[in-house]
Amino acid sequence: MRLHTSSHFSTLRNDFHASFLEFVGTFVFLLLGLGGIQAAQSLSDPDTSAAMTENLPPMASDTQRYLYISTSMGFSLLVSAWLFFRITGGLFNPNVSLSLMLVGAIRPVRCAMYCIAQLVGAIAAAAVVRGLTGGRLRVNTTLGPRTSPAQGVFIEMFITAALVVSVLMLAAEKHQATPFAPIGIGLTLFSGHLFAVYYTGAAMNTARSFGPAVVTGFPDSHHWVYWLGPFLGSLLGSAFYGLLKHYRYWVLVVDEATDDQPKLAEDPTATFVDKSPRLSEQQCSRPRGPLSLQPTTMGSNTDGSDDGKTPCTEKASVGSSSLLAPNVAPALSEHGRGAAEINEEAGFAKGKESNRCPV
DSSP, X not given: OOOOGGGGGXXXXXXXXXXXXXXXXXXXXXXXXXXXXXHHHHHTOHHHHHTTOSSOXXXXXXXXXXXXXXXXXXXXXXXXXXXXXXXXXXXXXHHHHHHHHHTTSSOHHHHHHHHHHHHHHHHHHHHHHHHHHOSOOOOOOOOOTTOOHHHHHHHHHHHHXXXXXXXXXXXXXXXXXXXXXXXHHHHHHHHHHHXXXXXXXXXXXXXXXXXXXXXXXXXXXXXXXXXXXXXXXXXXXXXXXXXXXXXXXXXTSTTTTSSSSOBOTTOTTTOBOOOOOBOOTTTSOOOSSTTOOOBOOTTOOTTSOOOSSOOBOSOOOOSTTOOOOTTTTTHHHHHOOOHHHHHHHHTOOOTTOOSBOOO
């Protein structure tokens, strides 16, 4: 069998540009997140606090510090992912990149380039945080005093799997809530930190642990936990997502992510069927242009005459549920067919319009 390896490199230029922007996005995410962790750790350090001022505020308790860390990381991901969501996908995590490759959302070449960009971006962010805040860097992930390496691996595996599933279900799957995916993903990271920041530091991201470890010279002998645990989490999350797809999860709760249009069982990504009634041929004239979708009222011809028919206007509906498929729109001018017919063949919705003219 002949392998067509060139197809993997057909978009190498775009992959390089996307990887550079993914480096920028990862840098922004971890600059904000690690900066918040550095501030939280500094507030709980008596030496640092004593050097600040004579009128010291009370040092932060462990609970306050954990909430500070969790909020910093969760909100940093929410903001950064929303900024870069439409640019690179806003992954910022080699484990998420691996999962997207496993489910076929990105190609292996882009996955590899993303992982390198994310690791380098994490190193750059950790170095900048150290340079801006002064003193030693306090953002390394370490195991808790009563957490064994095996426990750390499984904790990281489960919380990373939760993050992966949130990305796959909220961002990779296209539905009405997709524009708000960064909120759900950021809250997932926040929740994972609330659970695991005491036990493992809650990496959920190999790059997040790798960057500070490089800058500080790998002070922890258990750094491998933050490679193995998130890697297993990527596999677990991807396997669970594949299981959901295998059993066609979208037929379990019908129309959960739609308006009031029934969703096709063959398409989990918000494909709709138009059930609106049509006018008969005697009531509707032939469309006058390739973008005829909506009928006008009786007697509303441009010349003011009433021919007893309902002529179709040459305006395409652009409502939230009647958008044309991107690969269908260019065919309109070539074939001269009505957009309603083309949209119906593509499986797209026509909104709530009624009494449309047949084309």
